[in-house]
Amino acid sequence: MSNLNKLDFTALEVFGRNYLRWVxxxxxxxxxxxLHPAIEDETDNLVSEAKKATAMIxxxxxIHDTLQIEYLAEEDPQALWVTLTDRFDHQKDIFLLEARHNWQHMxxxxxxxxNEYNSKVCRI
Incomplete structure (x- = not known):
């Protein structure tokens, strides 16, 4: 029973700070x-209901408990995937601009x- 609560990796945070790693x-x-066909856009790809349910679970x-409650009505894993992408995918643009700025001003x-310099460079 304790295995049910164990996560394979960090859950998606409410504000999506870890979205890129989570995806x-x-x-x-x-x-x-x-189970990846359950979240892909391909129309010719028929996925069984069992695979969809497993992917959705x-x-x-x-994802964070607050996001679980917010998307409670969502039943299709592809629709949930698209919704989360629409909500958090802008993180790439934000982090890229920030990284460029840090790189140019370092x-x-x-x-x-x-070592301190190398450490900072690796974090960008």
């Missing part, structure tokens, strides 16, 4: 479990050591 993790897990288990002389 990558969910896609990889769904591919590994052969997996996605809902890995100066080696502002750091006390080479």
């Amino acid at each position: 990558q993790d969910v896609k990889l897990h769904l591919i590994a479990k052969n 997996f996605i809902q288990r890995h 100066r080696f002389q502002d750091f006390k050591s080479v």
Whole structure:
């Protein structure tokens, strides 16, 4: 019974700060479990109701409780996937602009050591 509450990775936060990592993790897990057709847009792809339900359970288990309540009425995993994408996919644009800004304004002389500089560069 304790296995039901154990998550495979970090759940999607309410404000989507970890959205990019979460999407990558969910896609990889769904591919590994052969459930990825349940979230894809392909119209010729017929997915069984059991696979849809399994994918929906997996996605809902890995989103924050508040988001679970908000999307409680959503029954189709593809529709939920599209809704979450529409809501949080702008994170790419925000992080890219921030990373470019940090990269352009970083100066080696502002750091006390080479390790500190390298650490900052790797975080961008």
